[in-house]
Amino acid sequence: MEWIQPTLLWGLLGLAIPVLIHLWNGKKGKVIAWAAFPWMDPKESQSSRSVKLENWLLLLVRMLLLAILVFLLAGLIWKGLVSSREYKVVHLIWPEEQVESEFRFELEQAAQKGQQVRWLAAGLPDYQANPISSLDFSSENLQEYLEELAGDPDSIYLYTGLQESFFPKDSYWFPQQPVVRVAENYISKSSSPSITLESGEFLDLDPKGILVKTASKGSSAQTISGQFSFAFGDLSEERKTSIRAALDAIEEVYGFSFTENDLEGAAFVFSDSLTSNLNEDQILFLTENQLIENKDQVFALSNSTYQNWDETVENGLLPELILGQILTQLGIGKADLKISKTQLEQKFLTIPSSKLTRTANLNEGLLVLMLVLFAVERFLAYRSNL
Amino acid sequence: MPSNLEIIKLNDLRLAARLISQQLRQGIHSGIRVGVGSEFEQYRHYQPGDDLKRIDWKYFSRSGKYMIKESTTESNLQIRLMLDLSGSMNYVENGVSRLDYAKNLIASLAYLGFLQGDGLSYFTLSEGKVQQKVAPTPKSFQRILLFLEQAKAAGTWPLEPISESFFQGKERELVIWVSDFLQKESEWENLIKAFNHPRKELMLIQILGEQELDFKLEGNFVFRDLESGQEVVQDARTMQTDFRKRFQAYLDHLDQTFQAPNVQLIRVSMKEPLAAVIRQILNRKKLA
Numbered sequence: 108m109e110w111i112q113p114t115l116l117w118g119l120l121g122l123a124i125p126v127l128i129h130l131w132n133g134k135k136g137k138v139i140a141w142a143a144f145p146w147m148d149p150k151e152s153q154s155s156r157s158v159k160l161e162n163w164l165l166l167l168v169r170m171l172l173l174a175i176l177v178f179l180l181a182g183l184i185w186k187g188l189v190s191s192r193e194y195k196v197v198h199l200i201w202p203e204e205q206v207e208s209e210f211r212f213e214l215e216q217a218a219q220k221g222q223q224v225r226w227l228a229a230g231l232p233d234y235q236a237n238p239i240s241s242l243d244f245s246s247e248n249l250q251e252y253l254e255e256l257a258g259d260p261d262s263i264y265l266y267t268g269l270q271e272s273f274f275p276k277d278s279y280w281f282p283q284q285p286v287v288r289v290a291e292n293y294i295s296k297s298s299s300p301s302i303t304l305e306s307g308e309f310l311d312l313d314p315k316g317i318l319v320k321t322a323s324k325g326s327s328a329q330t331i332s333g334q335f336s337f338a339f340g341d342l343s344e345e346r347k348t349s350i351r352a353a354l355d356a357i358e359e360v361y362g363f364s365f366t367e368n369d370l371e372g373a374a375f376v377f378s379d380s381l382t383s384n385l386n387e388d389q390i391l392f393l394t395e396n397q398l399i400e401n402k403d404q405v406f407a408l409s410n411s412t413y414q415n416w417d418e419t420v421e422n423g424l425l426p427e428l429i430l431g432q433i434l435t436q437l438g439i440g441k442a443d444l445k446i447s448k449t450q451l452e453q454k455f456l457t458i459p460s461s462k463l464t465r466t467a468n469l470n471e472g473l474l475v476l477m478l479v480l481f482a483v484e485r486f487l488a489y490r491s492n493l
Numbered sequence: 494m495p496s497n498l499e500i501i502k503l504n505d506l507r508l509a510a511r512l513i514s515q516q517l518r519q520g521i522h523s524g525i526r527v528g529v530g531s532e533f534e535q536y537r538h539y540q541p542g543d544d545l546k547r548i549d550w551k552y553f554s555r556s557g558k559y560m561i562k563e564s565t566t567e568s569n570l571q572i573r574l575m576l577d578l579s580g581s582m583n584y585v586e587n588g589v590s591r592l593d594y595a596k597n598l599i600a601s602l603a604y605l606g607f608l609q610g611d612g613l614s615y616f617t618l619s620e621g622k623v624q625q626k627v628a629p630t631p632k633s634f635q636r637i638l639l640f641l642e643q644a645k646a647a648g649t650w651p652l653e654p655i656s657e658s659f660f661q662g663k664e665r666e667l668v669i670w671v672s673d674f675l676q677k678e679s680e681w682e683n684l685i686k687a688f689n690h691p692r693k694e695l696m697l698i699q700i701l702g703e704q705e706l707d708f709k710l711e712g713n714f715v716f717r718d719l720e721s722g723q724e725v726v727q728d729a730r731t732m733q734t735d736f737r738k739r740f741q742a743y744l745d746h747l748d749q750t751f752q753a754p755n756v757q758l759i760r761v762s763m764k765e766p767l768a769a770v771i772r773q774i775l776n777r778k779k780l781a
Contacts, residue, residue, distance in 0.1 A: 137714055142581035142591070143705045144718035145677045146739045147725060148732045 111182030118177035125169040165487045196222040197260040201267035206290040268293035304333040304362040336368035340378025353425035501593045510604035516768035534564040571612040577672030578619035580720040582646035586702040595671040607634035671698045
């Protein structure tokens with residue numbers, strides 16, 4: 108026997124209610140010396156002993172009724188009924204060609220054993236029935252897929268790579284702690300483009316995620332020109348100077364070349380105020396955040412509350428901020444780093460058993476019992492006219 | 494005017510009887526009723542219309558005056574006072590027990606009879622028998638008070654029927670029977686037959702409590718029968734209507750049974766002042 112919500116068993120204290128009512132009712136009244144005795148109700152004037160016995164029976168039935176109500180709410184799970192179920196194993200595969208091919212043998216064996224083998228994608232589609240191309244998957248929605256795991260599996264196997272980008276969030280909730288099978292040979296398809304510089308060199312991300320100058324082009328097929336145009340909007344000369352200095356610093360270190368352009372043709376616009384007529388591929392750098400959140404095209408270089416413009420300039424953060432935003436805009440992110448298996452497993456949390464939507468398997472039986480008891484209670488109560 | 498409870502708390506039947514009869518005789522000038530009797534009281538002058546037989550001729554021979562000998566009137570009414578001493582008389586309501594109420598009632602009636610010079614006798618009904626306690630003698634009032642003070646109610650109603658010879662006799666007789674008449678199976682008809690006599694009158698004083706007349710208890714009670722000691726736990730509210738119906742039916746039955754020329758049933762609530770009850774009895778009795 109097991110309870111889904113053992114705390115609700117405190118409700119059993121409610122059993123005291125009928126007892127108290129019984130005691131209250133059974134409280135003997137004042138003794139009255141009565142002369143007109145023969146005119147008392149002969150039906151009710153049965154011996155007090157039998158009255159008591161019947162009331163005890165009624166009391167018992169009522170207490171049982173309450174107890175069953177509490178059991179229903181607390182959710183009684185009868186282990187004897189549960190254990191007859193077969194051991195349930197679920198295999199979840201990261202929908203990636205390399206992962207699937209690495210574990211194909213194990214997965215097919217598992218499927219032959221009748222265990223569930225599912226893609227970790229929308230609706231948890233079956234592994235064998237659905238080709239990998241038909242899956243609807245986004246690593247952002249991973250938790251939603253996991254929540255579709257039904258039927259309280261006894262163990263979960265997760266086949267995946269150790270790429271950090273696979274699991275962007277800090278934690279994932281599983282009904283059971285999953286067994287992680289890592290695709291060792293997974294090679295990240297790095298897609299950061301290379302940047303061609305004026306000097307003929309290339310800027311590439313090395314495996315550690317650091318932008319380095321290389322003489323030859325990297326593995327990526329894409330290349331982007333390292334020449335950018337910028338324009339100033341509404342800005343004081345002082346700030347313009349600071350920005351120019353920052354851009355010069357970037358040029359010097361990384362070899363980008365920045366040219367000032369008019370507002371229309373510039374890729375980056377530095378301004379003091381928000382202008383609405385931005386082209387689609389333009390980026391607006393606000394020198395002073397006017398409490399506007401950073402959006403796709405708008406980026407604040409300083410913040411009035413914790414880092415204002417002067418501090419930014421003084422601390423030399425300006426080049427860093429500008430370059431970071433430019434790189435993000437160009438699609439040069441961090442390399443797809445690997446995390447360790449332990450790190451990955453730390454992200455996986457087990458849902459506490461009390462939060463599980465388990466249904467008590469004895470509910471129907473208890474309901475029937477409750478109905479029967481209710482009928483008995485009504486019958487007894489009616490008969491003893493209570 | 495003292496209340497019933499105050500009178501009963503006095504615990505002195507003689508005083509109680511005086512108090513009650515005083516209430517009754519308020520405004521009455523207590524003159525002596527004079528008339529024909531055996532004991533001489535006074536002379537008075539002859540007046541035209543007086544019976545010539547009543548002239549004292551010996552006095553005329555001495556003084557030459559026509560004088561008439563007068564004496565206090567003598568009542569030749571016999572009053573039998575009967576008190577029920579069955580257990581149900583111990584019923585108490587608002588501090589007044591039915592027995593005390595009955596005792597004071599009888600004492601007052603006896604006092605009034607004593608003042609009038611009626612012949613008084615006293616009977617009790619207890620342990621299934623009718624017993625004569627006091628015979629009609631000149632001292633009977635004092636003896637009645639004595640026995641009343643000693644009376645204790647216990648046991649059940651007489652099971653053996655009252656013998657018919659008990660009520661035989663030709664003299665004018667008023668029987669006052671004080672009881673609660675809470676006996677379901679009693680042969681009242683025999684009693685009534687015995688009183689089918691022009692010179693006899695039976696007055697049944699039924700003393701009932703407020704709760705018996707109009708049941709208004711609420712809550713859980715243990716009802717203990719005063720006669721058998723049996724106990725029943727009952728919720729007063731649920732049995733209220735049934736009890737009232739049944740009891741009223743019984744009272745109606747009693748009323749019908751006692752519909753006879755010389756029999757009167759006077760139903761009295763223990764709440765009523767004793768003086769009012771006695772006045773009612775005196776007003777309703779037919780024998781002078």
